[in-house]
Amino acid sequence: xxxxxxxxxxxxxxxxxxxxxxxxxxxxxxxxxxxxxxxxxxxxxxxxxxxxxxxxxxxxxxxxxxxxxxxxxxxxxxxxxxxxxxxxxxxxxxxxxxxxxxxxxxxxxxxxxxxxxxxxxxxxxxxxxxxxxxxxxxxxxxxx
Numbered sequence: 614x615x616x617x618x619x620x621x622x623x624x625x626x627x628x629x630x631x632x633x634x635x636x637x638x639x640x641x642x643x644x645x646x647x648x649x650x651x652x653x654x655x656x657x658x659x660x661x662x663x664x665x666x667x668x669x670x671x672x673x674x675x676x677x678x679x680x681x682x683x684x685x686x687x688x689x690x691x692x693x694x695x696x697x698x699x700x701x702x703x704x705x706x707x708x709x710x711x712x713x714x715x716x717x718x719x720x721x722x723x724x725x726x727x728x729x730x731x732x733x734x735x736x737x738x739x740x741x742x743x744x745x746x747x748x749x750x751x752x753x754x755x756x757x
């Protein structure tokens with residue numbers, strides 16, 4: 614049901630405000646701590662060829678096979694590399710230290726540690742560049 618406007622119900626689209634980069638990063642670290650604790654965080658649903666729906670869950674940043682942590686927020690790496698793919702560099706870390714890593718990084722971002730501020734600034738630049746590429750490709754596809 615929509616909002617009542619001059620006696621009629623009007624459907625008003627809900628537009629979410631864009632999250633600040635710092636808040637987005639903090640939220641991602643909090644989610645990773647939950648995942649480490651065994652909580653599954655549902656991010657969507659997908660269907661296979663037969664129409665069978667399957668829930669999609671947020672993945673851990675820790676890769677048990679390689680022993681690397683690759684922190685990504687909104688598909689952008691917090692430790693970017695020079696490649697345009699956005700894959701990012703990983704941090705070699707033992708599984709036992711992963712929880713400490715997440716907690717210390719979360720505290721650093723919450724307390725505006727200078728290194729965390731530098732990462733947030735770099736993340737803002739990555740986000741702006743991605744947005745610019747998306748807007749350009751959308752404009753280009755409308756011209757065709």
